Amino acid sequence: MTDRTISNPLYSDHKMKLGVMAFNCSHGSSITTVDEAWQLSWPETEIVAKMADDAGLEALLPVGRWRGYGGPTNFNNATFESFTWAASLSAITKQIGVFATCHVPLINPVMAAKMATTIDHASRGRFCLNVVCGWFKGEFDMFGVPMRSHDERYVYGAEWVDLVRRLWSEEEAFDFDGDYFHSNAAWSQPKPIQEPFPPIMNAGGSEAGQEFAATVADMNFALLKAHQFDEGKAQVDKLKNLARANGREVQVWVHVYVVCRETEKEAEDYLDYYVRQKGDYEAVDNLLDIFEVQTETLPEGALEQFRFHFIAGHGGYPLVGTPEQVVDGLQTLVDIGVDGCLISWVNYKDELRQWIDEVMPLMVDAGLRVPAS
Ligand SMILES: Cc1cc2nc3c(=O)[nH]c(=O)nc-3n(C[C@H](O)[C@H](O)[C@H](O)COP(=O)(O)O)c2cc1C
Secondary structure: OEEHHHHOHHHOOOOOEEEEEOOOEOOOOOOEOOOOOOOOOHHHHHHHHHHHHHOOOOEEEOOOOOOOOOOOOOOOOOEOOHHHHHHHHHHHOOOOEEEEEEEOOOOOHHHHHHHHHHHHHHOOOOEEEEEEOOOOHHHHHHHOOOOOOHHHHHHHHHHHHHHHHHHHHOOOOEEEEOOOOEEEEEOOOOOOOEEOOOOEEEOOOOHHHHHHHHHOOOEEEEOOOOOOHHHHHHHHHHHHHHHHHOOOOOEEEEEEEEEEOOOHHHHHHHHHHHHHHOEOHHHHHHHHHHHHHHOOOOOOOHHHHHHHHHHHHOOOEEEEEOHHHHHHHHHHHHHHOOOEEEEEOOOHHHHHHHHHHHHHHHHHHOOOOOOOO
């Protein structure tokens, strides 16, 4: 058993923690037809995971996705399942935190608790769980599972997490009699390596989602609803204060998409090329049509403005420019109160390499990261 703040790099001292996200899905987070977009394969998955691990990044995060969005790219139609992905990557990495993203309505908590524990042992205490309550109806239809009303998804999610955490921590068998789960003599051994248990992240952005993250999760994976400083800071402050009002601390992580080039013009030109000229507008419209109906993440009408950011990086926050400009952007996020960035690129292999060589040393110079020991 080990204190998770020691074994799990999500609790490292870096002012800005870093992770790589969505490379378990074809096209990652970029809804674009460019040739260099991420083509999912296991050999390349291993290369990216090992590169991030060797460079001392903190997290590898898969998307929980079961089908694509159509269009010429059929964006995200090919995906590796996230628990088995996490288990496999934990075996070939040494220090990085490894997430699974679990659709709580689709995976039984007794099963999830056990899978998570197994990966926590295999990774020596580096496992992290991203719980998602679901919004993509086509996925639920595949499983033949009805989708609950928006806010009830989080009530169900809280009970699911409660049962998982009890399985992770209670030594004696217990009866669980909730509104959704009834388990006789519930029991799970061994316990996870991490004490008190592996960290849990959630990306709900609605009022109910923020309340869930504040009362149940250890990290909120936020979509910054506005990219101006004051609005961003107000959003992050609200999330942290909501948790504090419940006697808890949550970290706030955000998704960023990165286009880093030698000059600002090159970066802007490439962004224009892969988004405006080569964006898969059919796939993004399919995604946004479903997202609009099933989520309350963004205020009404805001999705249209976010279309560009969805093509560029699944609605993430843009870091576009020279390495120096990218580090300035990271400094702004730290000032807003963000603890960690989960990054996507169009070309993960080449652009992660560049990030490690050109951006990370500047982050150390700027005091955003402590030098590798
Ligand atoms: C940054 C981010 C990452 C997400 N990752 C996933 C995912 O991997 N799988 C999934 O089904 N939903 C994912 N979601 C969706 C959320 O978990 C949630 O279901 C959605 O935002 C709707 O909830 P809300 O109305 O509370 O915002 C993600 C959302 C955000 C903002």
